[in-house]
Amino acid sequence: MKKCMAAACLAFLFILSGCDGNDEEAEKSATGTSEKSGQSAEFRKIDWKAQQQQIRMTGEAKSSNGLFYYRAEAQDGKELIQEKEINLEHKRIFIPYFIEADTKDLQGNDVAIFILYTKDEKGNPVSENHIPLKMDQVMER
Numbered sequence: 001m002k003k004c005m006a007a008a009c010l011a012f013l014f015i016l017s018g019c020d021g022n023d024e025e026a027e028k029s030a031t032g033t034s035e036k037s038g039q040s041a042e043f044r045k046i047d048w049k050a051q052q053q054q055i056r057m058t059g060e061a062k063s064s065n066g067l068f069y070y071r072a073e074a075q076d077g078k079e080l081i082q083e084k085e086i087n088l089e090h091k092r093i094f095i096p097y098f099i100e101a102d103t104k105d106l107q108g109n110d111v112a113i114f115i116l117y118t119k120d121e122k123g124n125p126v127s128e129n130h131i132p133l134k135m136d137q138v139m140e141r
Helices: 002-017 023-031 135-140
Strands: 041-051 054-063 067-074 079-087 095-102 111-119 125-134
Touching: 041 111, 041 125, 054 067, 054 111, 067 095, 079 095, 125 135
Parallel strands: none
Antiparallel strands: 041 054, 054 095, 067 079, 067 111, 111 125
């Protein structure tokens, strides 16, 4: 009986040690929204095509503030395409969008990662979606 009580106490302490009281950060990473800012973005039907030195990415986006941003990075974090803003003209409904990028901006990298997101009131990225493109496949198309 004492062994069971000791095991139960140890299990309880182990569970408590995992709780740091930072529920807001856990909520933000799970949902892509910060409770304080309420900003969020969703992306769906993402597709891309490469034609004549251009990559064209299409899809639908919904953002709580009617804006989203994108940028492209190499796997090592090097910036390939600077941040650009897209105005969806409507809040909270899915709107079609397209992004065009010149393949010369992406050459010399095995993978280019397009990152789509919105921002909170402080300008911090929220709801980041990472879309990797293998450049050897892009150049073959």
